[in-house]
Amino acid sequence: MIKRLMNIMFLSGLILSNSVLSKTIDPLPSWVENPVKTKIIEFVNSVTDKNSKYYVAPEDRVATFDNDGTLWSEKPMPFQLLFTIDKIKEGQIENPDWRTKKPFSYVINNELEKLTRSDLLKILNETHTGMTVEEFDFQVKSWIRNAKHPKTNLPYTKMVYQPMLELLRYLEDNEFKNFIVSGGGNAFMRAWAPEVYNIPSERIIGSQFNTKFIGSELYRSPNILIYDDKEEKPQQIFQQIGRRPIASFGNSDGDLQMLKWTASGSGLRLAMYIHHTDARREWKYDRNDSLAKLDKGLDVALDKDWLIVDMKSDWRSIYENK
């Protein structure tokens, strides 16, 4: 009888709450035991401890994560661009003239280096606009279910960082609300990220294409309305979340303003850069990268003593089981 009672109490959460469990079971098993991991755990313990002077009420436990290069890989280029390329190549069946028509021909013939900035916008508009928002969501879902990464041959959703999945889960277990704040398209991410990261769509903030309400339907329409990078990140966090995060995670100079705004708030704050140092298991790049430069941000992080994750030495695995 006692055992049955214990069982019921266990199941109903009366005895072991998640936060108690997380103190006995390592919440971050893919993180090497070192100061970075210790500081993350100390931060979470402090802001969740009602007796700590750094205690933060659950509704203010806002954590914001960049996506490309912070939660999943971004090489050889952001995966949304690989989606774009796949869609153009697929589109040549219905549009055979694309094979000779610039800028589509550049994509079809793998001459991406020839694309100008306005060419890029043209192929983005072609693949991302003109349909209803539901049709686009369906297209991204179909793509991500089947597409494989050109180098690893893994599905893209298997190229999310296992240590970051553990961190997301750990924060969630401690009543944080996790948000994505990315330069990637909001609709592109919302098609798969809620399932992969357990983050609901309203907490996924990204770049925005225009939309147009016609009749009773909402259409995606040409040109980028908001490019959610640099200063725009704290601005969009304010417009869409309405609170300053207490923890932020990024990997490039595009995340610097978000990390600065987070770090300069009152109380205890966590600002963290993921530093891509692992050429063997992932990619190695920072100050001179053309797409995701981490240069000024690295200086600020070193100067302000923000956490810097050395992917090569701080993470036991990069992807699940890898």
Added chain:
Amino acid sequence: MIKRLMNIMFLSGLILSNSVLSKTIDPLPSWVENPVKTKIIEFVNSVTDKNSKYYVAPEDRVATFDNDGTLWSEKPMPFQLLFTIDKIKEGQIENPDWRTKKPFSYVINNELEKLTRSDLLKILNETHTGMTVEEFDFQVKSWIRNAKHPKTNLPYTKMVYQPMLELLRYLEDNEFKNFIVSGGGNAFMRAWAPEVYNIPSERIIGSQFNTKFIGSELYRSPNILIYDDKEEKPQQIFQQIGRRPIASFGNSDGDLQMLKWTASGSGLRLAMYIHHTDARREWKYDRNDSLAKLDKGLDVALDKDWLIVDMKSDWRSIYENK
């Protein structure tokens, strides 16, 4: 022993879930028993019943509410304008020249009818921008704690509609996510609405002033970036929520596009207008109102058989105990 066990099971939610409770206790006591109330309850029962062909998974149970005139009163003008007027009047102490300087003098001398559109923007910019986002939040919180409505003499937060509070709670108990989608300012609403409606700040969508990230701080800066009304409502719902609502609630033509988008989705949908018909307990206005016209929307609602709440006859009370 059995009793103790039952007690534990009860406390732990194993026996009586909220949804079971809500079937035995009237979830909408301020709503008169009539077809409107019945249809709301039937809708909620259908979309939450796993055996119903209209079942909707919790993550898709998105409900969007206009605020002014839908969740709280909006007469003699939207309360954010009353805040603006109070701030200008208060500001004359530090700015004595305002007493003779247009357009501030119009506000101070109660000659609001003289304000042009650009005057209005000027006083909005004066009272809503120039400070950090945290300072503005503090100002709205201070105001709403002390301010009283000019006619009812009630605190503004006591002018929220009791039946709508019950509806918000009822939907929440049935695992809906409630969102505000209002023409009011997002920061203005977020200063008090999370507490009053139990809706977290990231689910409060409104009009946006510009912001500017300077140094490590975020400042509110002049001019309106997004006016969240008409077509902009479904557009912002998409940009900020990422899913089409299954239930929407409004009270003016400015909500029509939101209601249309909601109603035209697949499956069972709930689109509802609050019709201000009660001159004695609240205000009576619709087709000819200059600030919150309900004209075209009323025609569409009648034509499409959307729910129309007649405030006078459908609501037992308007405000709490009133």
